[in-house]
Amino acid sequence: MLALEPLQGVRVVASSEALDAIPSEDGATVLRLAPDDVFVLDGLLDLAVADPHAIVAGEPGFVGSWLGPEELAAIVVPHIEWPLPAERPALAQGFVAGVPAKLWLTADGALLLCAAAYAHELTDRLR
Amino acid sequence: MTAERRIVVDDRPMAFRDGESVAVAVLRTGEHPGHGGTLCLAGDCGNCVAEVGGVAWVRTCQTPARPGMVVRRHPPTGGPRLPAGAQAEAMGEPWAPRVHVQREQADLVVIGAGDSGRAAAADATRDGRRVTVLDAGAGVEVVGIYAGPTIVARTGEGMLHLHAHEVVVATGAAEIQPVCPGNGLRGLLTGRAAERLYAAGMDLGTAVAIGTAPDGVPCTGLAGRLVRFEGDDRVSAVVTLDDDGAQRRTACDTAILGLGRTPRDLLARMTGHPAVRVAGSAARTFDLPPPPAEGVVCPCTGSTVEDLESLWERGFRELELIKRSSLVGVGTCQGGACLPHLRAFIADRTGQAPEPFTARPASRQITLGEAAAGVHVDAFRRTALHDEHLALGARMDRFGGWWRPWHYGDHLAEYRAVREAVSVGDVSTLGKLVVSGPDAVEALERLYPSRVADIREGRSRYVLLLNERGHLIDDGMVLREAEHRFVLTFTSAGAGNAEAWLRDWIKIWGLRVHVLDRTMSLAAINVTGPLATDLLGRLGLAQPPAFLRHVHADVAGVPCHVMRLSFTGEVSYELHHPVDRAVELWRVLLAAGHDLGIAPHGLQALQGLRLEKGHVIVGMDSELDSTPRRLGMDWAVRMDKPEFVGRAALERTAGLPDARRLAGFTMPGPAPAEGSPVTSAGEIVGHVSSSFTSPVLGRAVMLGWLKRSPFPTEVEIDGRPASVVSPPFYDPEGARARA
Incomplete structure (x- = not known):
């Protein structure tokens, strides 16, 4: 059964230019949710953002699970109606089994994310 | 020696041979798989449908016979029985097994593996395309093509949802069925059906052929025009009209009809998508049959030529209208048998053949389980306190896209806790946005009918959200955090739309404002009641904010945005905090307030509390066209502001009686x-x-x-x-x- 665990990170809403400049080294994964919106997985609140009006906030609202390629194919892919992007890494966003979700696709597999408020629905539907 | 294999038809065993369909197995016994009518054995008509394995309206000619398969003919009149779902449910069993859905992406999909289908696939393969061929003969029965294009097919394993870049419909042509008196008798076959049965070794008895004779089937060809079939239950003679006007009666056991062909283009007519094209016979224009003069036109619904004439006399001229009024074309075969005759009927009277009517999925009868396969009901969110509510005995219900506690067993006790002591309520579902930017004030001034610029840092204001017509679409609070930064709250049900509304306007106005939705990142607990301040004082909130003010402070060690407002009519503090700290804070509040008489309250109590205060719930007390004036909330509108969404409409209607x-x-x-x-x-x-x-x-x-x-x-x-x-x-x- 899919186990979705709470994810910690920082959410930043700022100008595209400022978000482009956020460094992704130090092990942090920067997920570009929108041109003006990123979720920095395992990021810290003291993140330097070159936008005086940026909104930088701790983001406890996501849960997720890392899946290997076989798990991705077996558990998730049958429940999506959109094509997975071919390139890696890539962030895909859309419904998974009718639940709003995101997939951070890497060469080693994927991180399946959704809002914690939807965790039970997604888990039930991917059972 | 192989044991004889059997299906069970109407409680009687019937043997079948390898590869035979249910229809052929039944025909081999001398019976008809339905109750009569011309059989095409190609899935084009509805004359062989029966209940197979408990599923009604199954085309038995397309269903391979399997040992033990239970077949039941539909009643001669009326529809088949419905599945006994209620009975199954009472036994604790699901109504039907969940149907598996396979979703795939494809480049080029060819539907049909006949000559034209194979040619289309070969051409595309030569061009380097990835080709997927779907063919009913291989067990993949396409039932619909939707926008996309998306193909929905039934397979042996369940349903296939195939998203394609391009689709070629190469489904060939169907044989035209006869329309004349007696066309519901048994013993009538199309030419290709006769060829298949003869090749399967079946004895057709004395066979006559009308029109083009079938290849290799011993039969007597009849000249002239078909007039009627005669017989009590099964055809015993065919009456034709010679060129000289004389009727000729020919006795027979089987009548074989070679009346021409019509494109099998139902799937292609389901979508006007440019990526769907038709090939081969399905794309050909065939001659229409002679206009029908007498008899049943639509075997599925029993509609007759007389019905069509009656409609014509009453002024119905359009194909689509005649279809809807006569029900010709709405039955099992979706026009497979009747459409050419209906077109011929109209062409005979207008001199012009109308285009075929629109086709809609599904082209084959599918079960509700198959139709619903892979479809999910809306996902309802849970707050971080969901399990806490359940542990406290809450009756949960769905409101505004969330599961919320309606009560915890005694809503009046919950009400009293608010009015007389202290209570906690889970308001995590409220919409919560952070807006920031040099144009934030400008954006909010334009968005809300209240003044925003004069809200000082640390203060808040109740606001309405109006559309361009001045109608209320939501309400909430504006809380100022800094010169260029605000927190906005919205109703639980309206938050999603309100966010989209805000983002749309900001984009349209070209203002420099950032927006972050915190609705699912922050939980919120409303601490309310005359002892609320005491309770929060015990948990470290030494300087609680005054009414309509807000502060950031720790409560029991949990970082909170504390908002002082009131929906219940009592002292209230909304504690907005990270969702991952919600359970901790909730438990601490309940424990610390135990001696104060604390109890959680659900929505049922809250609805009474707010009603005593006259607070409106948007969507419950307001209607789609409720203006502030109609709601008695003019006080929340500053018409002296030069601009806000809805202002022009309010100004225009202000002087009108209402x-x-x-x-x-x-x-x-x-x-x-x-x-x-x-x-x-x-x-x-x-x-x-x-x-x-x-x-x-x-x-x-x-x-x-x-x-x-x-x-x-x-x-x-x-x-x-x-x-x-x-x-x-x-x-x-x-x-x-x-x-």
């Missing part, structure tokens, strides 16, 4: 049902939108609409006299909330 008002009502006794009509002098003048039997006031209090002017001051509700009053009903000065 016979609609949201009003308060009160009367002794218990509250009537919400929705009750409000009458005056025997006429209905409005209805109740919210009602509550107020424990603290000892009478019924209501909000509702008056829709006749002059507005009465005394009305009747639920057959009892009631007074029209101005809310709030409770603590009209608001002293308790400000305490």
Whole structure:
């Protein structure tokens, strides 16, 4: 059964230019949710953002699970109606089994994310 | 020696051979798989449908026979029985097994593996395309093509949803069925059906052929035009009309019809998508049959030529209208048998053949389980406190896209905790946005009808959200955090739309404002009641904010945005905090407030509490066209502002008479049902939108609409006299909330 665990990170809403400049080294994964919106997985609140009006906030609202390629194919892919992007890494966003979700696709597999408020629905539907 | 394999048809065993369909197995016994009519054995007509394995309307000619398969003919009149779902449910069994869905992406999909289908696939393969061929003969039965294009097919394993870049429909042509008296008899076959049965070794008896004779099937060809079939149950003779006008009667056991062909293009007609094209015979234009003169046109519905003539005499001329009025084409075969005859009927009278009617999925009868396969109901969110509510005995229900506690067993006790002591309520579902940017004030001034620029840091204001027509679409709070930064709250149900509304306007106006939705990142607990301040003091909130102010402070070690406001009419603090700290904070609050008489309250209590205060719930007390004036909320609109969404409409309509008002009502006794009509002098003048039997006031209090002017001051509700009053009903000065 899919186990979705709470994810910690920082959410930043700022100008595209400022978000482009956020460094992704130090092990942090920067997920570009929108041109003006990123979720920095395992990021810290003291993140330097070159936008005086940026909104930088701790983001406890996501849960997720890392899946290997076989798990991705077996558990998730049958429940999506959109094509997975071919390139890696890539962030895909859309419904998974009718639940709003995101997939951070890497060469080693994927991180399946959704809002914690939807965790039970997604888990039930991917059972 | 191989044991004989059998299916069971109407409780009688019938043997079948390898590879045979159910229809052929039944025909081999001398019976008809349905109740009569021409058999095509190609899935084009509905004359062989029966219940197979408990599923009705199955084309038995397309269903391979399997040992033990249970087949039941439909009743001769009326529809087949419905599955005994209620009985299954009572036994604790699912109504039907869940149907598996396979979703795939494809480049080019060819439907049909006949000559044209194979040619299309070969051409595309040569061009380097990735080709997927779907063929009913291989067990993949396409039932629909949707926008996308998306192909939905039934397979042996379940349903296939195939998203394609391009689709080629190469489904060939169907054989035309006869329309004349007696066309519902047994013993009638199309040419290709006769060829298949003969090749399968079946004895067709004395066979005659009308029109093009089948290849290799011993039969006598008849000249002339088909007039009728004769026979009691099975055809015994065919009557034809010679060129010289003489009728000729020919005795037979089997009549084989070679009346021409018609494109099998149903799937192609389901979508006008440019990526769907037709190939081969399905794309050909064939001659229409002669106009039907007598008999059943649509075997599925039993509609006759006489029915069509009656409609024509009454002025029906359009193909689509005649289809809807006569039901020709709406049955099992979706026009497979009747469409060419209907077109010929109209062409004969207008001189022009109409285009075929629109086709819609599904082209094959599918079960509800197959139709619903892979479809999910809306996902309802849970707050971080969901399990806490359940542990406290809450009855959960769905509101505004969330699971929320309706009550914890005794909503009046919850009400009393709020009015007399202290209570906690889970308000995590409220919409919560952070806006920031050099143009944030400008954006909010344009968005809201209230003033925003003069809200000082650390203060807040209740606001309405209007559309361009000046109608209320949501409400909430604006809280100023810094010169260029605000927090906005919205209703639980309206938050999603409100966010989209805000983002749209900001983009349209070209303003420099960032927006972050925190609705699912922050939980919120409303601590409310006369002892709320005491409770929070115990948990470290030494300097609680005054009414309509807000601070960031730790409560029991949990970082909170503490907002002082009131929906209940009592002192209230909303504690907005990270969702991952919600359970911790909730438990600490309940534990620390135990000796104060704390109890959680659900929505049922909250609805009464807010109603006593006359607070409106958007969508419950407001209607789609409720203006601030109609709601009695003009006080929340500053028409001296130069611009805000809805201002022009409010200005334009301000001087017009308006016979609609949201009003308060009160009367002794218990509250009537919400929705009750409000009458005056025997006429209905409005209805109740919210009602509550107020424990603290000892009478019924209501909000509702008056829709006749002059507005009465005394009305009747639920057959009892009631007074029209101005809310709030409770603590009209608001002293308790400000305490």
